[in-house]
Amino acid sequence: MLVTAPLAEFCALMIDEIYGELPSRIYASLLMRGRSTIQQLAGDTGMNARQLRHGLALLLQHNLLYYHLDTGSPQCFYEANVEHAYNLTRTGKILEMVEESFGPAAKDVMQTIILTGQARVGDLVDAYQKRIDRVNRAMEALKAEDPFGNGADSHELNGDTPPETKSEKKPDLLISSTAQLKSIICRLVDAELLDAVHKTTYESPEDLLAMFEAEILATYPGKEVKGNKAKAEYKDRVAEALRKDRSGSKSLKRKLEQNGLSAKRRKLFDGAASASGTPDGELDLGVDPNQVICINYEKCLVDLRNRRLMQFSADIIGTTTSWVYGSLLKLLSKDVSRCRDDPIIDHYEKDDERPVPVVVTTAQILDTIKTGLDLSVGLGKVDALKISTAAAEKITAQAPRKKFFIDVQAEVEGDATSDEEEEEEDVKPIMDLDYRPATNGVNGVNGTHVTSGANGVNGTSSKVKVEPRERRVDRRTQLRHHLLLLSESTQGFIRHCGVDEWTVDFEPLMRALRQVELDSAIENTAGREGIRLVRMLRAKGKLDEKAIVGICLMRKADMLKKLAEMQKAGFVQTQEVPREAKADVKKSFFLWYFDPEMALERVLDVAYKTMIHSLQVLDMLREENQVVLSLVKRTDVKGQEEGKLPKFYIDKYAQFLKHERMLLAQIHRVDDLVAVLRDY
Amino acid sequence: MAAIKSEGELAKLTIIKDELYETMKEHGSEEREFSQADIKALNVIPNNDTATLLKVIQALTDEKLLVGFALPGGEIRWRWRGREDARKYTSLPDEATMLVYGIIDSAGQDGVWVRHIKARANIQDATFKACIKVLETKGYITSMTNVEMPNRKMYIRADLKPSERATGGPWFTDGELDEAFIKAIEGIIFEYIKTRSAYMSRGTSVPQKLPRKGVVTGEVARGVKRTATDISHDDATPVPPTTKGVPPPRKKEMFLPMPAGYKKYPTVNEITEFIHMQKVSSAMLGVADIQALVDVLVFDGLIEPIAVNSRKGYRVVRPTKQDTLSYAKRKQEQEAHPELGEPELGPPPVSSAVTEAPCGKCPVFELCQEGGPVAPSTCVYFQEWLGLEEPAVLSGTVPP
């Protein structure tokens, strides 16, 4: 990740927001100075050793630092881990995602782990056990007495709930037994959302690379790699060593797999997160209580990306299709550990060593689609004769090689099947995508609607209206219609890579999504005419004014104004072309072009700054409402604001909360954009 | 003696001259270039006498019936000119005017820029103005504009129509881009593509989004600018309905995508034909003109090209987001209620996170910094965005 100034500032602010000023100052200094020793930090920040140690420990606990100790050196170097610091923004989203896929109990566990940064499994179990005991005791007390005096919070989140409901809620604790806790941990480990902390977790990627390079270099004679072949081999060996190290964090998952537990567990707990009463002993096998675990952001991002892609397909195609897509992505990404390959680690000299892309089959998808989802909707209903099966079912075995973009001049790569030939093979009514009408006779309105009979071999049965029940197409076929639609899309949502086999080429697809995000940022800034010019330049390359005016159907003055405006905003660039050998600005002419990288940098920059500003505004609001905020924090007021504070304060507090929510929600929205542009 | 001889010769010359002129006309159009050899080969000049030939040609040139011009190598060629046109020349008062007219004439449909005329004729500004005045009053020339260089003052022969390059094609009227016309045709094309590339569903049961657990929503009054929270919930991942919780089907008109392999996405030829049948314009709109407009719609992100087998058609993007009211209807509505604003083709653009917040559109974005002249903590745009037009009043007394 390229660490630009605004990104660094945002990370420091985020740490300030969550962990306070002291760690934030240390962190900011590390970002500014690069890797430092504790002495250097003392000099830069002016803090004393105690403060520094405290701050560093806190940062380390939350995985916000790398450190490196050279063998034999007394000094330890600290370095900022920008990725994790930035990921703090995503906590809310990750928790939401976990809740959606694994249930509220898993979310609770995940939240606890995120709050502590990293945790020993044993400690987690103890903590939860304590909590359970406490509730049990309270329950007993409750039975014996009137509900009163429930000072202890069972659960970090419910600060605002009035006491009455709180005590009523207590009985259904999210986690009711340590066995349940362990099983949840196992499931999260199995999904790769939790990782083991291992010995190189705290090495920065650069240190790690240097370490392995040195190690491998030492095995070469004279510590030198000579010749192209040897160099290639060297590169491969380094990559392999790094891969092996990376998989170190997966040791937990492997252990689970060896114990054969993960499959069993999946069976036991599928869909029923609150399942209790599973024999304790059986579940203990998997997790070593001394194991330290932390959250695996890389995999979380994969799951978040799936959600984003689902939204994308819902926007482009429709909701029903997007649910189908969601199921497919979920299946597919079981074996996808990260969004982007690392150029060094995921480097393979030979193509055949490269891991093959994951493929899912229609049957697999059918097995996972929610039964409540009506697949018959969401698609147009068309006479089978108007459909070319050959085109729809086209199989593309190879991933697209060349650069993928949506080009106006997209050449029609012709298999020159004439329409006549097709008519014949298309006669079978594969596309009777019918709708069960919502009310009787609705379909009748549509006079042009032609359906082929369910058994129809040719077009003769068209114009015959069949009862809705009989026209039902089986679910598998309906599912395939959605899949085929996805694979026909110009965005390249999926690739039909074999008969009933589907895969996703993430790279070109994400490129398409990035383009959509960029375009929408540009369109919302420069309007439809602005985006028209940008897309034109993207499709046609560098153009001079005359050429542009010839295509864009805009008044020349308007066009020039728009271009200048966008150049100022950093969306389009110009290149000066002198007419003569001796450059003279007055005589040169200018070519306009669109540089996606530069535009992307620009939007990212605006995004970071927007987030910074939002946090700063939030700070300002806190300052302004300080009186109210300090009041609601008082222990004798907390939880009973309504009774103890005058209305004026209540209103102010409510307003502040609303604003806080708006600002944080906006930061989340901007982060969605950042994720697409930078991480997915 | 000499006079008689020359008189006889003159008569003879006149005959030869007329004959040569007619013969040349027979041998080709006004565009044809005759070399000296070509003319000799016409066998009009007795004995192919070069001196006579030159005299005849001179005479014809004087009468403006022949136009001589030099090729780059120095060789001279001639074209004939119609008598009507020639008379225009001869009716002109002086050489300079003729020269100017000649330059404008030879520019043909493209017309010629005033500066070029002056440079080529090499005459005084005053003379030039006089010439132009004569020519204009006689109705021989008229001024024109070229869309490519709208600032240049240009002249063209009055009886010629400016070339397509100069007028910019059917999308221009009087050298100005006819935006209203373009908009109208764009609207028709877009509607045509929309209704033919997406399926209009009337009353299907659309699965509804279920309210999700744990979502905090503030009570926001209707009509108020939507908050970021609302927006972020809008596109939250849809949750498939479970069997129990399926809401009653809702009847709603909407467009749906066509199934994969649909073969009837409209092509540019079909669109052109449709436009012709609509008889919307007296101007001839060719396939190339329509293609230009379709390309613009593609660049605008409203439609996309889609190839099914070897047929290249166009389809609307984001069909489910399209307005089921046609553009024409919306236009009518707008006329009735002007406050609605000019209807746009297609759905509104996808909202972008950076432009939702004030900073994305902020005029002083570059200057803004905590401690700078403009700072987030004093930002008026954010105040407005949060619904606090004025800075919040600071609280007064502390409660007991």
Ligand code: SF4
């Ligand atoms: S002045 Fe306000 S809107 Fe503009 S950049 Fe600063 S904080 Fe953002």
